[in-house]
Amino acid sequence: MTQSIKNIVEIVNQEQWEDWRWQFANRLRTAEEISKYIELTESEKQALNANRGFAVGITPYYLSLIDVNNPNCPIRKQAIPNQQELSVSAHELADPLAEDCKSPAANLIHRYSDRVLIIVTETCHMYCRHCTRRRRVGFREAAITPDALTAIVSYIKNNAKIRDVLISGGDPLTLSDIQLEKIIKAIREIEHVEVIRIGTRAPVTNPYRVTDQLVNMLKKYHPLWINVQFNHPTEITAEAAKASAKLANAGIPLGNQTVLLKGVNNSIEIQKQLVHKLVKNRIRPYYLYQCDLAEGLEHFRTPINRGIEIMEKLQGHTSGFAVPLFVIDAPGGGGKIPVLPQYVLYQTPEKIVLRNYEGKIFTYPEPNNSEKEE
Numbered sequence: 001m002t003q004s005i006k007n008i009v010e011i012v013n014q015e016q017w018e019d020w021r022w023q024f025a026n027r028l029r030t031a032e033e034i035s036k037y038i039e040l041t042e043s044e045k046q047a048l049n050a051n052r053g054f055a056v057g058i059t060p061y062y063l064s065l066i067d068v069n070n071p072n073c074p075i076r077k078q079a080i081p082n083q084q085e086l087s088v089s090a091h092e093l094a095d096p097l098a099e100d101c102k103s104p105a106a107n108l109i110h111r112y113s114d115r116v117l118i119i120v121t122e123t124c125h126m127y128c129r130h131c132t133r134r135r136r137v138g139f140r141e142a143a144i145t146p147d148a149l150t151a152i153v154s155y156i157k158n159n160a161k162i163r164d165v166l167i168s169g170g171d172p173l174t175l176s177d178i179q180l181e182k183i184i185k186a187i188r189e190i191e192h193v194e195v196i197r198i199g200t201r202a203p204v205t206n207p208y209r210v211t212d213q214l215v216n217m218l219k220k221y222h223p224l225w226i227n228v229q230f231n232h233p234t235e236i237t238a239e240a241a242k243a244s245a246k247l248a249n250a251g252i253p254l255g256n257q258t259v260l261l262k263g264v265n266n267s268i269e270i271q272k273q274l275v276h277k278l279v280k281n282r283i284r285p286y287y288l289y290q291c292d293l294a295e296g297l298e299h300f301r302t303p304i305n306r307g308i309e310i311m312e313k314l315q316g317h318t319s320g321f322a323v324p325l326f327v328i329d330a331p332g333g334g335g336k337i338p339v340l341p342q343y344v345l346y347q348t349p350e351k352i353v354l355r356n357y358e359g360k361i362f363t364y365p366e367p368n369n370s371e372k373e374e
Contacts, residue, residue, distance in 0.1 A: 017060075020202075020209035024125060024174065027057040034058070034080065038068050047081035054296065055127040055138020056081060062126050062205045065234060074232045074264040078128055084299040085129060094135045096293040098333030105151045107144050111335060115164035118152055120144045120183055124171040125206035130259055130300050132292045132329075137170050143179055153186050156193065163194040166227075173202035173209050177217050188221050197225045199257075203243040204228065204235050210243035219250040227255045228283065232265050233273040241281050248282040255286035258324065260307050261300045262291075268313040275314065275322040285324035290339070293331050304328070304339060312341045316357025 016022045028034050031048035040048070047053060058079045067073040095101075102111045109117040119133075123141040131137055144152075156162050165187050172180060187196055198218075202209040218224055226247055230236055248254055256278050260266060265274065275285045288310070291301045307326045314323045327336040345353045345361065354362050 018208045020206050020211070023059040023061050023206045023208060027059055027126070028063060029056050029058075034063070037063060038066060038076075038080070040080070041071055041082070043083040044080050046083045047085055050086055053081060053086060054129075054131070054134040057124065057127045057138065059125050059206045061207070061239070065237065072263060074261075074270075075234055077261070077264050078130065078231065079126060081129055082299075085296040087298065088295045089298040092293050092295045092298065093331065094295055096132060096331050097329055098331075099133075102333055105155050106148045108152045108155060110155075110159075110162075111333060114161050115166065116156065116162055117166045117168050118144070118183070118187075119169055120149075120167055120172050120180075121170040121174055123174045124169065125174060125202055125209070128201070130261055130291060130294075130297055132294050133170075134294055134296070143175055144183070149183060149186060153190065156187070156190050160192050163192060164197065165193055165195070166197045166199060168199040171200050171202060172198050173200045173206075173214075177214055180214075181217050184218075184221050184224075195223050195225065196221060197227060199227045201229045203240050203247075204230055207237070207239040207243035210246050212246070215246050215250045215252075218247075218252060222251060225253050225255065227257050227286065229257050229259065230274065230278060230283070231258050231261060232270065233277050236274075236277045236281060244281050244283055254283040256283050256324070257287045257289060258285070259289045259291055260302055260310075260326075262302045264300075266302045266306055266310075268310055271310050272314065272318060275318065275324065279319065279322045285322055287336070288324040288326045290326070290328045292329055308339060308341050311339075312357070315341065 012022065031040060031045050034040060034048070048056065062075070062079060065075045066079070067075070070076070099109045099111075102109050104110055107119045109119070111117075121143045122137050122139065123143075124137060127134075127138045156165065167183060167187075172183075175183075184196060187193055228244070230240070244254060258265065258271075258274065265271060271288070278285050288307060290304060290307055291297055311323070311326045326339050328339055329336050343355050345355055347353070350366055352364050352366065354364060356362060
């Protein structure tokens, strides 16, 4: 007989519950642990007990967001594997973005000429079921080695075109403040690096990680940006809002990168609720990602037209800064490709004919052809 998830809180005092290290140390990983609080389906039991599969780990905090009476709860689908995850379709790839081919040094990905991504850890507060790097994340819970960091810093120093460095993982905020600062400081000391970004899901899965000490450390290294991943309005809790506010109040711009997931957020209503809650909390909707072709994710993927339809119902129907860019991260390492609704109906040297968000047609005249573009 399962007990209420709320009883997790009663097992420990509030101070422990709000300690990010306690949340991290007490992640639930097995069918036996999770079934104490949630009545698992047969599909979930099979996935959790399978000899093969991908890493599982759920913070008690994130588990507490699950509606235990709803087997289709969008929070549950992101956290608990099911049998569909064990099937690999013909289109799916272990490394869908060809990151390993774009890695000039261990833990470094250099896809775009002016920016690089550093995998500083392969550990997460929670292992999302839709993870693109599921081939490697969660199997070796360790931080980047000093030697690997030294090699990465040397590579960046020797490539003056690199102006933007993304610190990613895993989740960089699983590292201690001291570990994280060593990495940020080493990058900030590279003269031609203009911007440092951190990609994290901590405000979503373990918001207690955003401590005053962490924020005071981060704000020493501006310009610094943070990208988060809220996929559903339910994830924007009072605790998540508080964590986000701490970062925003420290002058750290926040961008959100939502993954479009079937059965989680593939409705216009959910997406509109999500972007409105995001901007209310000073988080800019940045990208809406089509789900990548990583192994075991076929059940999460939606038709491309669904994403386009969502964009059409957002553009013009809400504030412009609340509309993310719908992108496909091209298989094989082609990078992010925007996928936009077609608003240009046709174009001649004299005019362009456009469709607006209401479906009305407008003509915009081109400049006088006798005037040459300088």
